[in-house]
Amino acid sequence: MTLDQLNPPTRLLMGPGPINADPRVARATASALTGQFDPWMTATMNETMGLYRSVFSTANEQTLLVDGTSRAAIEAALVSLLSPGQKVLVAVMGRFGLLLEEIAERAGAQVITIERPWGTVFTLDEIEEGLRTHRPALFATVQGDTATTMNQPLEGLGQLCHRYGALCYVDATASVAGNALLVDEWELDVVSAGLQKCLAGPSGSAPITISERAREVIYSRRHVEAGISEGADGPGERIRSNYLDLAMLMDYWGPERLNHHTESGPMLYAARECARIIADEGIAGTVARHRLHGAAMAAGLEGLGLELFGDQTHRMNNVIGVKIPDDVDGDRLRAALLEDFAVEIGTSFGPLAGVVWRVGVMGYNARRDAVLATLAALEAELRRFGHPTPASGGVEAAMNHYQEQES
Amino acid sequence: MTLDQLNPPTRLLMGPGPINADPRVARATASALTGQFDPWMTATMNETMGLYRSVFSTANEQTLLVDGTSRAAIEAALVSLLSPGQKVLVAVMGRFGLLLEEIAERAGAQVITIERPWGTVFTLDEIEEGLRTHRPALFATVQGDTATTMNQPLEGLGQLCHRYGALCYVDATASVAGNALLVDEWELDVVSAGLQKCLAGPSGSAPITISERAREVIYSRRHVEAGISEGADGPGERIRSNYLDLAMLMDYWGPERLNHHTESGPMLYAARECARIIADEGIAGTVARHRLHGAAMAAGLEGLGLELFGDQTHRMNNVIGVKIPDDVDGDRLRAALLEDFAVEIGTSFGPLAGVVWRVGVMGYNARRDAVLATLAALEAELRRFGHPTPASGGVEAAMNHYQEQES
Incomplete structure (x- = not known):
């Protein structure tokens, strides 16, 4: 069997994503690979973390890539933040709110939802009522739900959640870089994204940023395997996933470079080039x-x-x-x-x-x-x-x- | 801030992986993207499934890619096959056996191990003794453990497992295409891999093949969300992950094309080109x-x-x-x-x-x-x-x- 090389048709992709990658991003994916602990590679990973701090308008040290599509980062956030049985309040105003609900359920959390008709958004008052009534450990919402095209206002959300003792997770896959998203100013604890929308890249890498508050919760669930990983165990309940364990991912991206998965070269390169182009434009x-x-x-x-x-x-x-x-x-x-x-x-x-x-x-x-x-x-x-x-x-x-x- | 384009140093990567991608594979990653349900895209996905059937020497209909690194496919296999509390027997002869043990534990399984010193392999008799003693629902092993360089003989393994009522999972990340791996002849139920070793590609896509026996077990745990996915629920215990839910991945890669993640274009292209080159060589x-x-x-x-x-x-x-x-x-x-x-x-x-x-x-x-x-x-x-x-x-x-x- 001899097959031809790939020859995709030319398309103008004007749907809700994926879209055509910026040609510079496409070319970057083809760059030469190095070893994952090569000094150039780790420097490039660090540089990419810095670039995504700008994209997210944050100073969070823990700003990194999950090696998968945007959905991988959503699950990484929820499975790493939520211990089984913990209460999470999910705002559902479209299909991607339903997805948060489903992923949180699979992570074993006790899931409570507030709902709005598709095509509308929540007021902060409605969210506050939910927080007051249910006192969840985590509040989770999408920013932009591509299913409905709505953009949930987030200004003041983190402050509100923290007042009620909750952390706050935002899925910004569809909204980031197309709409204001001020992670530090709005005190959002964990925010995740994907390259295949306004970041002008292909699907397959998921930037995520983690506040110090969230890092502490996740690290308390850190679990170190003898013979596999090094470091110290945290006192909390063990995270149910290895691949999507944000404690392990922070250790891999951090200065200790503890071994985890093998970072995808092409997807790192794509993510870095997406953010570089945005840094040029501002x-x-x-x-x-x-x-x-x-x-x-x-x-x-x-x-x-x-x-x-x-x-x-x-x-x-x-x-x-x-x-x-x-x-x-x-x-x-x-x-x-x-x-x-x-x-x-x-x-x-x-x-x-x-x-x-x-x-x-x-x-x-x-x-x-x-x-x-x-x-x-x-x-x-x-x-x-x-x-x-x-x-x-x-x-x-x-x-x-x-x-x-x-x- | 203006950063330069990527300019990686030229390396000859002769470690245990990742390795230099074949230049044809690198170029393929830069190919133009289409929508994920574009007729060309779905045809290319089907073609890629066929190419990996040849790589795995299998006729398994369910031969597809997990959108992540090889570790993502390991976890997809274990979390999809093992219901919490179910017994799994893991053969540990190096670090990647320990990884299987850890991932199975996190999936909530009851994990039992048999062990061999690093630098040696198991005999089928030793495995049979483990199966006879413990009667697990699943036997899991690596084929090639890069930590020790050993290649576990697998001929007759599936037949042995089936005699004791167990399914059989093999992590072939490091071994596939570098060593004989006859999935159908050896009756291996689920086998997963990664591109970054003998397949001559980059990390970031994980081919997996699933026997009919395994498909039935996984489909019995299929869980369909109203408003998110369509189809019919299975009677078994729900799979704990959404991203790594092989039932959902089979539905996404199958003729129904039920929506799940957004398949990564560059990584699909890389995987397809790796397998195309192998198909040429045989x-x-x-x-x-x-x-x-x-x-x-x-x-x-x-x-x-x-x-x-x-x-x-x-x-x-x-x-x-x-x-x-x-x-x-x-x-x-x-x-x-x-x-x-x-x-x-x-x-x-x-x-x-x-x-x-x-x-x-x-x-x-x-x-x-x-x-x-x-x-x-x-x-x-x-x-x-x-x-x-x-x-x-x-x-x-x-x-x-x-x-x-x-x-």
Whole structure:
């Protein structure tokens, strides 16, 4: 059997992720490998930790990568923070809140949820009521739930949690670098992400940052195996996972470099290059770019006569939900868009399946040409599917938005 | 802050892994990304499953990738196969047996071990005695323990386990493609690997194959979340991890394509290219190449007057342990080798730390020039460190080995 080398088709990925990696990130993944304790490798790991402190707006020493997709870091956070039987309060406003609930249950925690309809967010008062009533050890929420496009306000959340004796975990996979995320200012204890959204990279590496408060809890559950790892045991209940044990990961990324997994070279390189590009632009500049192009996309979709989904005052900059017109088969149109224009937009989950398309404007694709090309292609397909669109159209509406922002 | 692009030093990685990736694999990681349910992507995933069936010599439908390093797949296997309280018998002949023990404990299993001194392997009779005495639900072992360089014979192991009502798990991370591994013929139920050894790739993706017997056990623990995943629940105890839940991974890789994590593009591409290269050479040819160059390295090391470690009749083809001469500081010499010749060889763990170096001859580096360059550099450093080496030397001994094999 002789197979050809890979030859992927060219796609413009304007769904909720993954997106096209920045070409510089793609090239970085192909860089030469070194040993995992090579002085150059450990220096590069340290440098990458520093770069992600900037991305997260934090001074947390414990800022590192989990070697897996964003979901790996979510599970690492929950399984490392939560001892079996401990109480966690999970805010559910979409599918990724349900995922936090499920992962916490599997970790053996006692899980309590507060819920909001898909397309809305929680007020801090609602969260405070949950904390007051349930007194959990941990509060867990997503920042941006791609399932609904909503962006949960987090300002003051850490302070609130700490007042009630809870730690605070935030899944920022979809939101980081596309929306403000001030880990230290908001006193968030553990925040995790993934490269495949606004960080402009591929899936497969998950940055995470851990406050001193959270580090202490996790280290109290540290468990050292004779013959496998070195150091000292903590007094707490042992973490149920080895691969996702954040105590071991901190020891691996820390100055002691205790052996754990073998860090993935290509994914480290990708993560480092994603953050390097953002450092050049400045994290505030990256967020502003997502705001600009996301708003242009939203204006363009409305210019096509489509109705946006959810509370637009709390929408993430980088994902827009749009209602599928009644006279159009959403999946068939998406397939046509991919086949005719090589443009991918997203379907939805659960209650929004068949009702809402999701359009992403993220990372390398948060650019004017990508926005305009998507709108032009979508307009053409809507017409081919017999759905009337306004004469002025989506491209013009987006261009008007850009012009207004410039002046 | 403006940082430069990555500029890793050129190294010849002749330790126990990671090794230099085949340049074709490195290039493949930089290929363009598509959406995870793009028809091209799902076809590529299916193609990759087929390629790994050849690598594992199996017809198992359930042959897929875990999105993490080799350790992620070990944990996926153990946490998915073992319900809390279930009995597992672990064969420990080195550090990676201890790792299986630890991971199984964290998964809540009742762990019983049989042990052999580092540098030796088990006979099937010893394993049978363990199975007869303890009647475990699962028997777990490594094939090649890089900590000791030993290669556990596995022929007939699955049949033996099944006779005693146990399933059988094998960690083949270090051994696959460097040593015979006949998953179907030996009736091994779950076998996992990693790319960073004889598969000639980077760390970060972990191929795994799952027999029908094992699939049934895992599917009986399948648990489906409303709003998150679809399908039907199984009757068994829920798997404690979401990220490493093999039932969910089988559903994601299977024809239903149920949503789970977002498969890493670069790591899928790397895994596919590793297996494509092996398919070109033929898996038996790849194993034979490792045998040839590993034996040449061993002959060369002996030609340097060094003593090999462990039972040489059961050594992996691809890793050689060699005793550090008494008059040499092992770590200082390794550092000099890296600095002067950019050649990396490995240190050891636990009882072998400071006693044994480990030299790998794996994947892309299982080649004549890499073997000879390593021997020449090692010989030069041994002399610089004041350790006398025989006049004929290591390079000549290795060359003689190659000549003998050719004739």
